[in-house]
Amino acid sequence: MIEVTNLTKRYGSHVAVDDLSFTVRPGVVTGFLGPNGAGKSTTMRVILGLDRPTVGRALVNGRPFEEHRAPLREIGALLDAKGTHPARSARDHLLALAATTGISKRRVAEVLDLVGLSEVADRRSGGFSLGMGQRLGIASALLGDPHTVMLDEPVNGLDPEGILWIRKLLKSLADEGRTVLVSSHLMSEMALTAEHFIIVGRGRLIADMSGSELTAMTKPSSVRVRSPHAGRLRDLLGRDATDIVIRGDDLFDVVGMDADEIGARAWSAQLQLQELTPARASLEDIFIGLTEDAVEYHGATDSTNNTHELESS
Numbered sequence: 001m002i003e004v005t006n007l008t009k010r011y012g013s014h015v016a017v018d019d020l021s022f023t024v025r026p027g028v029v030t031g032f033l034g035p036n037g038a039g040k041s042t043t044m045r046v047i048l049g050l051d052r053p054t055v056g057r058a059l060v061n062g063r064p065f066e067e068h069r070a071p072l073r074e075i076g077a078l079l080d081a082k083g084t085h086p087a088r089s090a091r092d093h094l095l096a097l098a099a100t101t102g103i104s105k106r107r108v109a110e111v112l113d114l115v116g117l118s119e120v121a122d123r124r125s126g127g128f129s130l131g132m133g134q135r136l137g138i139a140s141a142l143l144g145d146p147h148t149v150m151l152d153e154p155v156n157g158l159d160p161e162g163i164l165w166i167r168k169l170l171k172s173l174a175d176e177g178r179t180v181l182v183s184s185h186l187m188s189e190m191a192l193t194a195e196h197f198i199i200v201g202r203g204r205l206i207a208d209m210s211g212s213e214l215t216a217m218t219k220p221s222s223v224r225v226r227s228p229h230a231g232r233l234r235d236l237l238g239r240d241a242t243d244i245v246i247r248g249d250d251l252f253d254v255v256g257m258d259a260d261e262i263g264a265r266a267w268s269a270q271l272q273l274q275e276l277t278p279a280r281a282s283l284e285d286i287f288i289g290l291t292e293d294a295v296e297y298h299g300a301t302d303s304t305n306n307t308h309e310l311e312s313s
């Protein structure tokens with residue numbers, strides 16, 4: 001379990017984390033979400049005792065990180081995948097880490113196997129691809145068989161196979177009853193990976209809820225209608241629908257009437273339909289809506305295209 005209470009972190013006059021409180025519970029993958037610069041890494045560094053809070057505190061399994069006698073057995077973390085010595089092999093890197101914390105050589109072989117690096121374990125890690133580096137970072141995090149696992153942007157730069165692998169690994173760790181906190185600014189990826197979400201923007205808490213609670217927050221869904229008789233259909237439906245939004249000559253969205261009802265009315269009026277599609281806000285749309293005002297730097301893309309990433313500068 002991770003408990004963050006009234007955490008504030010200032011760098012000079014800049015407030016990176018602003019009175020943030022949340023609890024990460026075992027058994028589910030918790031996504032830590034927010035645009036670039038929202039304060040996720042800073043919060044994670046405080047949790048790991050790498051940064052001191054200005055105000056507030058962070059506890060790992062009931063205690064500050066530095067008060068644990070064997071911290072690697074409490075929490076395993078991946079903050080910077082490039083944190084290994086490039087001349088060292090993956091195996092030597094893990095053996096050195098294991099030696100300083102009383103972890104067996106057998107466990108090193110186990111985690112190499114778990115992350116799929118056994119075959120390249122004796123190569124210099126400096127020659128590793130980004131994905132292999134991420135796997136090694138995750139192996140280091142899991143070395144102490146910790147009850148709590150915290151990964152900062154683990155899917156950054158990974159190919160689809162690597163992303164799928166991390167997604168499955170996180171789910172299996174949570175299914176074993178571990179506490180799993182994973183940060184990302186890739187909203188679409190988190191929607192697929194996590195069940196619970198802590199969303200931050202400009203250092204502040206925006207939401208702390210499950211995926212279903214987030215979905216329940218959405219506005220009434222609309223139904224997209226395409227018809228060669230769009231004008232007549234709009235007149236017909238407009239009397240009872242909450243709203244009708246024209247999208248094109250033959251295309252419009254209906255709010256406040258479900259697809260069955262629209263279909264039935266079009267049928268009785270003998271008006272042909274070419275499309276009838278209920279639209280529901282995706283988790284990704286909800287994330288983007290919630291964090292819109294907290295994005296420090298907007299890129300040239302907008303949230304209506306398929307760029308599933310909040311842009312920074």
Ligand SMILES: Nc1ncnc2c1ncn2[C@@H]1O[C@H](COP(=O)(O)OP(=O)(O)OP(=O)(O)O)[C@@H](O)[C@H]1O
Pocket residue numbers: 011014015016034035036037038039040041042043184185
């Ligand atoms: N050591 C530091 N000194 C000064 N400012 C910092 C420092 N570390 C972080 N910041 C600032 O604090 C804010 C939060 O940064 P942080 O890296 O925690 O955000 P993040 O949510 O992890 O972003 P990203 O997704 O880009 O990693 C940013 O505005 C950042 O510029």
